[in-house]
Amino acid sequence: MEAGSIKGVSGSILERVFSHSTNFGCIAKAKKGLFDGDYVLALRGTAKMRDVITDLNCGLSTCSNNQPVHAGFNHTFNSFRKQLEQFFNKRANQKLNIHVVGHSLGGALANLAANWLKNHFGANVKLYTFGAPRVGYHSFALQTEAATNNHVYRCVHAADPVPLVPVWPFMHTEKEYILNGAATITPKAHRMTDQTPGYLNTASSFKSYAAISRGMEKRIQEEVRLDYEKRLECTRTSRWARKIGAALITHLRDTGKLYAIQNHYTNTLTVYDQIAKALTDSIDLSKSYTSDVKGILGYMLAFCGYPFKAISFTYASIRHILKLMLTNVFSLAGQAIALTK
Amino acid sequence: MKTLTPAFAADFAALAYETLERAPLESMEYYGRLEHTFQWKLVL
Structure with missing residues (x-):
């Protein structure tokens, strides 16, 4: 499956990514420069995963760091894990720097992939997600922060409903980067490439994560009583x-x-x-x-x-x-x- | 290990998310930005 850099669209790796003849995404390697030698694993969700996330009775299974996670996400990740293993096994003699990226359900897979790459290869891992759902319980969120040395860039739009599910006791990693603060929940806020708001659009307007408003998935919830x-x-x-x-x-x-x-x-x-x-x-x-x-x-x-x-x-x-x-x-x-x- | 900027990370997320039906690949801005810095190694 491996190939060098692409020359055009036809017959290229990217054509296969885009045509959905494959399911999960791609791996790129940085040329010389700022990210010299780093790998990027970019993941997307699949149509089948829509049913997984909308299942109210989502079950649990144990992932690579022995923590309980959403069984559907874990099952999907395991279905392409072997390919990841074969790819990085060939490069295991070098120090691996891997950026793991995903939007939506791809963000859920990115969480699992980041943990697995850290545990299996001892890779340096950074995790970037856009509109990702919750993946596991509190313990998984903590492990994810540890695996990435707190380099989790969990980006959301406040109006996007996908980061709200599954609900408690599933939990996100703590830091949240709010790219757009409009609050009334609307499915449109989840889209990646639309102009309003569109994650590609909003993310591109920030030069760094420090410039983005912060939210938080609270570890210990404030006391709230509703009248x-x-x-x-x-x-x-x-x-x-x-x-x-x-x-x-x-x-x-x-x-x-x-x-x-x-x-x-x-x-x-x-x-x-x-x-x-x-x-x-x-x-x-x-x-x-x-x-x-x-x-x-x-x-x-x-x-x-x-x-x-x-x-x-x-x-x-x-x-x-x-x-x-x-x-x-x-x-x-x-x-x-x-x-x- | 440097950190991908929000724009770069979003470019990759968009690339993985986008479909061929939306637009010819070469015309996508983010594709151009990524191709300048990265080479593609594997499809999963």
Whole structure:
């Protein structure tokens, strides 16, 4: 498969990348100059992966650094890992500097690839993603930061729904570079090459990462309690999606369920079933817990456009509202990914 | 090891994402920028 630099389009490596006759991306090597000898691994998601990310019941599997990650992403990465291994095995006698890049689901694969390249080859790795979804739990995010020596350039548009999924307990690496701050969630914000905003367009307007506004995936969420009576303030923005998530985490921490849910991996009861059960169990434990749950559910309904829908505190009802919220966010992400095809 | 600028990283992400149907390859600005600095080694 290996070839030298391309001379034109026809019959070239790039033609195969562009024609989608191959699935995952390409590797380039820097000519003499600023990046002399560095490799770039550029990855893209595949159409099949749209179904993977929109699966609410995403399972977990163990990746190269022994951390739990999204099983669908890991499976996809493993399907081309052998090719990566063969390529870099031939160069394993030199110090490898590898920049790993990806947009959307390609960004998820880039996270896994960066970890694997570090673990398998001891390569120096830097990771760059645009509009990538979350890949694993907190422990995976920490390992990714360590594997890249904190060189993770996770770029987002605030209105892009894809970085919002999968929801907690999946977590991003901490630093976030916000290329465009418009907040109302819209699938169009996920596109790479459109002018408004378009990741290619917004990224090109910054000379360095230092010039870009920073956000953060908080390791320890601030305490957030939502007052049901104020739910009409909630709009469909990434800010409110995060705030509702933070309120949920606050409640689970208060009731002592947070650790158990985050560390109990099972494919028989989804993490979201466990959350619904935990919220149901909170009812009647105390007035303040009931009030917290009512606030969380009320804001979820408001986020989804049903602020006046009645709430009942049964497991079935709570599971329904949680699923409505998840379906809403995942649906936006699914639409966004569909737009990229 | 230097860091790719946001523009360079986005160029690569766009390259991996873009499809042939959108425009002839040679006319894409980012393709030109990348070809100047990198040579292609492998398709996955």
